[in-house]
Amino acid sequence: MQYADIGIDLGTASVLVYIRGKGVVLKEPSVVAYDRDTEEIKAIGEDARLMLGRTPGNIVAVRPLRQGVISNYKITEQMMRYFIKKAIGRRIHRKPFIAVCVPSGATEVEKKAVEDATRLCGARDVKTIEEPIAAAIGAGIDITKPCGNMIVDIGGGTSDIAVISLGGTVVSTSVKVAGDDFDEAIVRYMRKKHNLLIGDRTAEDIKIKIGSAYPRAEDDYMDVRGRNLVTGLPKTVRVSSEETEEALREPTSQIIEAIHSVLENTPPELAADIADRGIVLTGGGALLRGLEDLIYSKTGINTMTAEDPMTAVAIGTGRYVEFIVGYHED
Structure with missing residues (x-):
């Protein structure tokens, strides 16, 4: 029997789908174009992104996710269904287990909305995972050790900053600047x-x-x-x-302030680990030139960008699926 357990990075700017054993198989912009009169969907993903700002009055190209959170439930569900189908094709014999990442500041209601939308797409079981933890796993950090790691995940809609130790978040903040x-x-x-x-x-x-x-x-x-x-x-x-x-001075300084506030609230032993190990940047926003230098100049802590910052969260979410599913099957 074929398994297709999936990790989804449901981002404000793009959606990435990771399939167990295959890696990241799909990366598309999270944009949907639909006809306002008939509510019929015209295009999803890259085709819809090309329509942004170029559509006639009755057709609107929208991003159904705002700042990492579902703003249009119905359209998000259709978009996810389309991406999941596109990623796994039709050869699936049983419903997949799906892990979806959410911003660390997401409320229970927001997490529930993501879970419900994913279940409607045909998931056997759904697990939400906080973005910084997924980003840390995807960046190749062993989060199970009793050692402090600081992750700054700058996405399209939110920046998640967290200190992780022993597989959990010790201190975290999520700012709607990205x-x-x-x-x-x-x-x-x-x-x-x-x-x-x-x-x-x-x-x-x-x-x-x-x-x-x-x-x-x-x-x-x-x-x-x-x-x-x-x-x-x-x-x-x-x-x-x-x-x-x-x-860019204003938005970047807001991210620096958030990093400062997390460092101020970090227990001293973990703060010493971070000073030693440095700060790891992930997410598409981490590709902005000079960001490592800026964070280093403001904190004095060595800062580096993950090997593939764009896909780190998706890979981490997928590896989390492999860990959970493997754990269930043992």
């Missing part, structure tokens, strides 16, 4: 500094290509197209990475 807020900060900056109106996709492009959280030795430049707010006509502006550092 990749999406970096994009919004760039949109605001372009409007204020250059009188240029740009969309979220362009802002994300700027962040990926030249975005920086810390001053760099050499500046990178990029030509950005948008609408001039004075004339209303299209306009191109040359933007430097130094400007992105200025634009």
Whole structure:
């Protein structure tokens, strides 16, 4: 009989699906395009992302998850059903065991919403796992030892900061500042500094290509197209990475504050472990250039990014499934 036990990283920006024995088999944007009049879904995932900001009035492209939490239950369920089916195909003989990660600050009601939506997708059993624990497992950290590890998981909608020891979270916080807020900060900056109106996709492009959280030795430049707010006509502006550092100062400093507050509440023995072992960054937001340097300059603790920060949570969720399922089958 074929097994297909699944780990899902249900993120604000993208959904990753991990299948036991196969690894991460699917990574798609968590965007759904639907017709507002008929409520018929037109596209899901990458196809829907391409429609963001480019649809006629009756078709809307939405993200059914906001800040790591379900904001549109019905659409989330349909999106998850589509991704699970796409990941495992039709050759499944029994219902899968599914582990889904949730932000560490999620309430019981929010966790229940995720569990219910997953059950409706045909899960045999559902387990929710906190994002920092999944991220730590995915980053290759042995969380079962009595030793402090600090994880900073910067996703699309939330940043989860936690100190983990003996397989559990000792101190944690979840702030609703992450990749999406970096994009919004760039949109605001372009409007204020250059009188240029740009969309979220362009802002994300700027962040990926030249975005920086810390001053760099050499500046990178990029030509950005948008609408001039004075004339209303299209306009191109040359933007430097130094400007992105200025634009991103507010959201990055909020993440630094959250790291500080977790360190302040960490028991001294574990704080000594963290000073020794360093801070590990995971999540798509960890790819922002200069973030390691910024955290090091503000905390004095060596900071490194996981090998594949984008998939760390999905891999960790999947390995957690393997551990739980293996444990049940023994």
